[in-house]
Amino acid sequence: xxxxxxxxxxxxxxxxxxxxxxxxxxxxxxxxxxxxxxxxxxxxxxxxxxxxxxxxxxxxxxxxxxxxxxxxxxxxxxxxxxxxxxxxxxxxxxxxxxxxxxxxxxxxxxxxxxxxxxxxxxxxxxxxxxxxxxxxxxxxxxxxxxxxxxxxxxxxxxxxxxxxxxxxxxxxxxxxxxxxxxxxxxxxxxxxxxxxxxxxxxxxxxxxxxxxxxxxxxxxxxxxxxxxxxxxxxxxxxxxxxxxxxxxxxxxxxxxxxxxxxxxxxxxxxxxxxxxxxxxxxxxxxxxxxxxxxxxxxxxxxxxxxxxxxxxxxxxxxxxxxxxxxxxxxxxxxxxxxxxxxxxxxxxxxxxxxxxxxxxxxxxxxxxxxxxxxxxxxxxxxxxxxxxxxxxxxxxxxxxxxxxxxxxxxxxxxxxxxxxxxxxxxxxxxxxxxxxxxxxxxxxxxxxxxxxxxxxxxxxxxxxxxxxxxxxxxxxxxxxxxxxxxxxxxxxxxxxxxxxxxxxxxxxxxxxxxxxxxxxxxxxxxxxxxxxxxxxxxxxxxxxxxxxxxxxxxxxxxxxxxxxxxxxxx
DNA sequence: GTTTATTTAAACGTAATCTACCTAGATTA
Numbered sequence: 318x319x320x321x322x323x324x325x326x327x328x329x330x331x332x333x334x335x336x337x338x339x340x341x342x343x344x345x346x347x348x349x350x351x352x353x354x355x356x357x358x359x360x361x362x363x364x365x366x367x368x369x370x371x372x373x374x375x376x377x378x379x380x381x382x383x384x385x386x387x388x389x390x391x392x393x394x395x396x397x398x399x400x401x402x403x404x405x406x407x408x409x410x411x412x413x414x415x416x417x418x419x420x421x422x423x424x425x426x427x428x429x430x431x432x433x434x435x436x437x438x439x440x441x442x443x444x445x446x447x448x449x450x451x452x453x454x455x456x457x458x459x460x461x462x463x464x465x466x467x468x469x470x471x472x473x474x475x476x477x478x479x480x481x482x483x484x485x486x487x488x489x490x491x492x493x494x495x496x497x498x499x500x501x502x503x504x505x506x507x508x509x510x511x512x513x514x515x516x517x518x519x520x521x522x523x524x525x526x527x528x529x530x531x532x533x534x535x536x537x538x539x540x541x542x543x544x545x546x547x548x549x550x551x552x553x554x555x556x557x558x559x560x561x562x563x564x565x566x567x568x569x570x571x572x573x574x575x576x577x578x579x580x581x582x583x584x585x586x587x588x589x590x591x592x593x594x595x596x597x598x599x600x601x602x603x604x605x606x607x608x609x610x611x612x613x614x615x616x617x618x619x620x621x622x623x624x625x626x627x628x629x630x631x632x633x634x635x636x637x638x639x640x641x642x643x644x645x646x647x648x649x650x651x652x653x654x655x656x657x658x659x660x661x662x663x664x665x666x667x668x669x670x671x672x673x674x675x676x677x678x679x680x681x682x683x684x685x686x687x688x689x690x691x692x693x694x695x696x697x698x699x700x701x702x703x704x705x706x707x708x709x710x711x712x713x714x715x716x717x718x719x720x721x722x723x724x725x726x727x728x729x730x731x732x733x734x735x736x737x738x739x740x741x742x743x744x745x746x747x748x749x750x751x752x753x754x755x756x757x758x759x760x761x762x763x764x765x766x767x768x769x770x771x772x773x774x775x776x777x778x779x780x781x782x783x784x785x786x787x788x789x790x791x792x793x794x795x796x797x798x799x800x801x802x803x804x805x806x807x808x809x810x811x812x813x814x815x816x817x818x819x820x821x822x823x824x825x826x827x828x829x830x831x832x833x834x835x836x837x838x839x840x841x842x843x844x845x846x847x848x849x850x851x852x853x854x855x856x857x858x859x860x861x862x863x864x865x866x867x868x869x870x871x872x873x874x875x876x877x878x879x880x881x882x883x884x885x886x887x
Numbered sequence: 888g889t890t891t892a893t894t895t896a897a898a899c900g901t902a903a904t905c906t907a908c909c910t911a912g913a914t915t916a
Contacts, residue, residue, distance in 0.1 A: 334888095342899055346888035377889045415905090417914050452907055502916095515916090541904055541915095548904090548915095558916080574916085585900080596901070 318391065320354050320361040323384055326396060327351035329408075333399040335418040336407050349375045352579050354384070356631055358830065362388065406432035413462035415455075423450060437463050465554055472510040473555055474788055476818020476855050479504060482514045485557070488533055494522040496564045501574035505625045507858030509821045510788055513556040515574050519567035530559050566598040568614050573597035579630035587618050587634070626861040631829070645861040646840075648854055650873045655684035656727065656750050656781060656813065656841035657849070661706050662687035663695040665846040668709055668722070674847035676720035682876040685710065686725040686750045689737035694754065698726070700742055707745065721876055723747040727781060732756040734770025736777070743776035748883040750813070752781035753794070761795040768796065769804050778883035779839050780805055782815040782822040790819070802831040809886055811871055814840045814863075816856025817849075828863035837882065839871050 331347035334340075353375045354361065364370050365388045370381035387393040410421045410433055424430040427448055430439055439445050440456045440463075482500050489498045495518055499505070502515035520526045527547050531539065537549035540556065547559045562570040573581060574597065588595035595601075600608060600617065608614050612622045620637040624645055627633040636642045654675050658664035666674070668685065675683040687706065688697035698706065703726065710722045727750040729737040736743065736751060743749050751771045759767065771777060783801060784793035805812050812831060815822045820843070823831070828838065840856040842849050860870060867873040871882050 340888080343888050345899075349889080375889070379888060415914070419913065450907070450912080454906060458906090513916095543904055546903060546916095576916095578916090582900090598902095 318388065320357055323361060323387060324351045324355040326387060326393065327354060327380070327384075330396055330399060332408065332411060332418075333396075333403050336403055336411065336422060337399070338418070338422060346375070346377075346380070350380045350384075352630075356579065356629065358631065365389070404431035406430075406435070409433050410436060413459060413466055415458045415462050420450070423448065433463060433466070465550075468554055471554075472512055472789060473553075474818050475504060475507070475509055475511050475858075476852070478511055478514060478555065481551075481555070482516065482557075485514075485516060485530075485533060489516070489518055489526070489530065492526065492529060494525055495520050497567050499571055501560075501571060502576060505575050506577065506628055507626050507855075507862055509818075509825075509859070513558060516557065516559045517567070517571055517574055518559065518561050519564040520561055521563065523561040526561060527559070562598065568608050568611050569595070569599055570597050572611050572614055575625050575628060577629050580628040580633070583630055583634050584618065587620075591618065593617075624861065626858065627864065629862070643864045643866045646857065646865050646867045646870050646873065648857050650867045650870070651840070651853065651857075652680065652875060653682040653684065653872050653879055654678075654680050654842060654844075654850065654853070655723075655725070655748070655839050655872060655879075656686045656779065656815075657683060657844040658687050658727075659685060659706075661702060662692070662697055663845060668706070668713065670847055671844070672713055672717065672720055672722055674850060676717070678850055680720060682721045682723055682879070684723040684725045684748055686727040686748075688754075689726055689728040691731065691737045692729050692754060697729075697737075700738065703738075703742065723876075723880070725750060725778075727752055728777075729754055730767060730771040732759070732767065734767040736771060736774055740774075740776060743774075744887075746776075747880060748778040749776045750779045750781045751777045753785055757785060757794045759794070761797055764794055764796040765800050768801050772801070772804050772808050772810050775886040777810055779811045779813050779841075781813040781841070781843070782820050783812060784822050784824070784827075786822050786824075787819050788821060793822075798827060799830075802827065802836055803834065806831065806834045806836040809837075809882075811837050811839045811882065814838050814856050814859050816840055816842045816852045816854075816859070818852060818855045821855060821859050823859075825859045825862035828859065828865065832863060832865060832869055837871055838865060838869055841872075 327347050328351040331344050334344045334347060353373050365385050370376050370384060371378060383393050383395050404425055407421050407425065410416060411418060424436065428439060430436050436459060440459045443456065445451050445456050446453045482504055486498055486500060489495050497519040499517050501517045503511050504514060518526055523544055527542060530547060534549055534551060537551050540548040540550055545561050548556060550556045560570065560574060585595050588600060593600050608617060615622050621642060623633050623637050657671055659666065659668045659671055672683060688695040690697050690699050707724050710724050713722050724746050725748045726746055730751050730753050731737060772780060784798060786793040812823055814828060840853065840860050842852045844850055871879050
């Protein structure tokens with residue numbers, strides 16, 4: 318069990334309480350507590366043992382007791398009681414857009430509907446429209462909502478959504494009546510997955526902009542459209558919210574709609590402490606005419622500008638107060654690209670194409686790391702094939718004045734923790750990337766031991782995609798990640814932040830904790846085609862969310878220094 | 888259920904939009 322399990326359970330309790338019609342503030346207290354636990358940087362177990370949970374703001378006697386019970390016994394009496402008292406289908410029904418706790422309960426109590434399937438049948442038969450508070454319109458909405466839920470559209474990869482949002486933004490910015498436009502929400506904070514897109518526009522002609530926005534997505538369903546807000550849903554299920562504010566309101570609205578909720582709560586409280594009141598449109602109580610940008614807004618509150626990626630209430634406000642915010646790594650700090658594939662294994666671009674495209678991007682070096690021999694799934698290179706590739710790289714380096722290609726391999730960590738090539742092969746390479754692609758279903762102890770054994774091999778430079786997760790598709794394999802990262806730090810093995818938008822592995826939360834323990838990182842596109850280089854920005858997003866500076870990321874080093882880091886244990 | 892100021896009790900976020908009723912409750916962000 319870890320703190321995310323606890324956080325999830327607290328969130329579920331909040332929903333169950335809401336379904337029971339419990340005090341709304343009690344509901345919020347549990348939501349709050351879930352957030353506090355999720356954002357906790359330290360070890361939850363230590364606090365449970367020490368009995369210091371109530372020192373956390375938002376955790377009182379009752380919730381602390383519940384958490385302790387759950388932590389020690391694996392079960393929580395209070396939660397079990399709630400589950401027993403709630404029809405199991407309610408939890409699923411409340412996920413239908415447009416249905417909240419009150420309506421779910423009304424449906425259950427008046428019509429005996431306690432599952433999504435029963436709800437669908439009743440809506441199709443027109444049995445819901447006669448219920449007080451519902452109408453024919455509601456039936457339609459419920460059916461649409463169920464269809465959406467069934468299509469699996471709930472969250473989306475940020476990497477799939479960002480280009481759509483940026484296109485819309487470009488079109489909006491091109492208009493004369495749009496004075497400013499930005500992406501807001503979790504997408505602006507570079508979250509790995511997003512629920513929807515928030516677009517924010519400053520304009521004096523909201524009606525005209527709304528009309529133009531709707532014309533940009535003619536196929537979309539309009540969920541709501543008013544003077545200041547319009548919501549549409551694309552065929553994919555993705556909801557896009559457009560918010561329109563007057564130019565003078567823009568900095569306040571941008572900050573507010575960027576979030577996170579937890580960050581906003583802190584900032585709002587800070588405004589109050591200073592005799593001001595902050596909402597999405599203005600800062601009242603003191604002079605604020607001078608607030609033209611978010612930077613101004615932070616300054617009025619006595620803070621330097623806080624980058625959107627950091628706004629998760631994970632210490633950024635305290636760091637800002639102490640002038641201790643990190644100088645976050647940027648894409649333009651990157652000198653080298655590591656961990657890329659070619660047609661020699663499962664890539665789609667040749668070595669020469671990959672080299673030319675990397676040079677065109679201004680990279681100083683490119684680390685090729687095709688799959689190793691046993692990786693049949695990916696056409697892994699035999700030792701002879703690897704040798705041929707090394708010669709091809711020598712030829713490239715002899716003729717290229719700008720971009721140097723480094724010889725590497727993405728070597729499979731075999732089930733027993735040994736590597737797929739013998740040391741005599743690894744020794745010839747400039748760098749070695751080790752990773753897991755097979756035998757995922759091990760116990761956490763066995764997986765941890767397997768990876769640690771690989772990390773102890775002195776030729777291993779980088780541990781790639783350390784958890785094997787595929788966002789929205791596949792959970793991480795079971796392992797003691799803390800332990801693995803501790804050993805990586807000790808051994809000086811660089812930990813990858815895989816920039817592929819499906820992976821983004823290591824997760825930013827873990828990277829944040831690992832950084833504090835001195836782990837160094839590589840932000841790698843794992844490109845299988847020249848177009849894969851474009852993913853680097855997503856890896857940079859993760860690195861920034863993890864508070865990483867250029868010093869924490871070895872790709873910012875010149876080639877000789879990067880090589881020295883990757884070979885320092887030999 | 889938690890925090891805070893009033894130390895026993897009040898405050899806890901708010902605004903926009905929708906839908907069913909004609910002003911209000913529910914939902915969402």
